[in-house]
Amino acid sequence: DAGVTQSPTHLIKTRGQHVTLRCSPISGHKSVSWYQQVLGQGPQFIFQYYEKEERGRGNFPDRFSARQFPNYSSELNVNALLLGDSALYLCASSLxxxxxxxxxFGPGTRLLVL
Amino acid sequence: AQSVTQLDSQVPVFEEAPVELRCNYSSSVSVYLFWYVQYPNQGLQLLLKYLSGSTLVKGINGFEAEFNKSQTSFHLRKPSVHISDTAEYFCAVTASGGYQKVTFGIGTKLQVIP
Structure with a gap:
C-alpha cells in the first residue's frame, strides 16, 4: 500500500507570495494533520482535519489555512509568506x-522563502 | 497544555553499546506518549507509543520505553545499537480527551560510532 504522499517535495517562494501544499493520506485514512518543522526543532502542530471538518488548530496566524476534500486529501495554504515560514511541512494521516x-507521516515538503 | 523536554540534544554512542534517550513531559491531564524516529531528509516514523496498561512498551527495531508517571518520564532504550540507528529521535505527547494535537520535543540526535 502507498504511504502518505506530499507534493511538491521542494518549493522556493519569495516573501509576500502564497503557497499551496498537498497531501494524500493512506487509503482508508480519514484524518489528516499538518505540522511545521523548522530546522533544528521538533514538528509543531498546525491543523487536524477529519471528515472534511477542522478538528484542531495550533498556534499559527490566520495566514495559514487548510481544507480536506471528499477523497480525504488535504491542502495547506499559506498566504503572505515570511522568511520565517521556511520549514519542512509534514502531513500525517490516521484512520x-x-x-x-x-x-x-509523509516525507514532507521543504519550503524555502527568499 | 502539555510540554515535552528532551534532555540531550546529541548522544554519541559506540556500536553495540546500550543507549538511553531521555524524555520528560508535563501535563495537567492524562497523556499518551510517543517516540518517533526521523532519518535524514525523511518524514517521521513511529517507534512506539504508550496509551495505557503496562508501563514497559516495546517498539520496532529493538527499542523499548518505560512510562514513569511519578517522574513524568518516558525514556527510550536500546540494549545494543547499530550504525543504522543513527537518526534523530523525537519524544511526543498528546493529551487525552482532545484531538490529535501532538506536542513534540526538540529532538535528540543519536550518533552511532563504529
Missing amino acids: GPTEGETQY
Missing part, C-alpha cells in the same frame, strides 16, 4: 481522529 491513534 480516525482520536489522540491515541498512530499517525503516519
Whole structure:
C-alpha cells in the first residue's frame, strides 16, 4: 500500500507570495494533520482535519489555512509568506481522529522563502 | 497544555553499546506518549507509543520505553545499537480527551560510532 504522499517535495517562494501544499493520506485514512518543522526543532502542530471538518488548530496566524476534500486529501495554504515560514511541512494521516491513534507521516515538503 | 523536554540534544554512542534517550513531559491531564524516529531528509516514523496498561512498551527495531508517571518520564532504550540507528529521535505527547494535537520535543540526535 502507498504511504502518505506530499507534493511538491521542494518549493522556493519569495516573501509576500502564497503557497499551496498537498497531501494524500493512506487509503482508508480519514484524518489528516499538518505540522511545521523548522530546522533544528521538533514538528509543531498546525491543523487536524477529519471528515472534511477542522478538528484542531495550533498556534499559527490566520495566514495559514487548510481544507480536506471528499477523497480525504488535504491542502495547506499559506498566504503572505515570511522568511520565517521556511520549514519542512509534514502531513500525517490516521484512520480516525482520536489522540491515541498512530499517525503516519509523509516525507514532507521543504519550503524555502527568499 | 502539555510540554515535552528532551534532555540531550546529541548522544554519541559506540556500536553495540546500550543507549538511553531521555524524555520528560508535563501535563495537567492524562497523556499518551510517543517516540518517533526521523532519518535524514525523511518524514517521521513511529517507534512506539504508550496509551495505557503496562508501563514497559516495546517498539520496532529493538527499542523499548518505560512510562514513569511519578517522574513524568518516558525514556527510550536500546540494549545494543547499530550504525543504522543513527537518526534523530523525537519524544511526543498528546493529551487525552482532545484531538490529535501532538506536542513534540526538540529532538535528540543519536550518533552511532563504529
